[in-house]
Amino acid sequence: MRECSIPRFKPCARGRLPGTSQMDQKPSGTGYAIWLMPGGQTKRHLTQRIHALSRRFSSPRFEPHVTLISGITRPEQEALSQSAALARRLQPFKIRLAQVGFLDEYFRCLFLRVIPTDALRGAHQMAREVFGLTRQPAYMPHLSLLYGKLSMDTKKRFALRPSIDASFQVSRIHLYSVDGPPANWQPAGTFSLRQLPRHLLESVAVKQRLRSETPSKRLE
Secondary structure: OOOOOOOOOOOOOOOOOOOEOOOOOOOOEOOEEEEEOOOHHHHHHHHHHHHHHHHHHOOOOOOOOEEEEEEEOOOHHHHHHHHHHHHHHOOOEEEEEEEEEOOOOHHHOEEEEEOOOHHHHHHHHHHHHHHOOOOOOOOOOEEEEEOOOEOHHHHHHHHOOOOOOEEEEEOEEEEEEOOEOHHHOEEEEEEEOOOOOHHHHHHHHHHHHHHHOOHHHHHO
8 A cells, every 4th residue: 555645734723714604504404325435545645634534624524435325215234235235346446536626515515636537437327327326426536535615716725736646556445423412423334245256357357457448558
């Protein structure tokens, strides 16, 4: 796993940047979601940054994660069964983090963009099919750093920070209950992705590379 370099957010004298607004609006989640979660040093660094921002802006704390799919409203046992089915259809893949981004949304106030690789897009599409959520909005993978409301100027300051050179391997998916505010969110189940034998993995890699090549390259 590559060592990550997560931007450090220095506290200001009064614990809040000028131009911030109060975090009094606290929307709630609904149902279940599938999370992709880092481990090891990457998780520790990201957790430290999320907690630092939480202290600075009096915002909720949460586990570092990339949401693969949300809006799962099935009963828990059915959601668990479908999560296990999804895990059996996915192979391990890598998440690559990029620059800081922001939107005018509570749950995407500040985040790290995630590079939408073919493997990640494929996993999201598979999740849509397994959970029957084919009409969801376009997928924008990201790893949240802060939930809440900040002024546009404050968010732009964070977005000017250097891109992130970090990645983590996804070998499991996590079903989380996201009903209510973030303080109430709880893990419901963890499922390991299927591991193909090495010779099959190499065969799959060759086929993917050939499909990505243009006809002119294959003729050379």
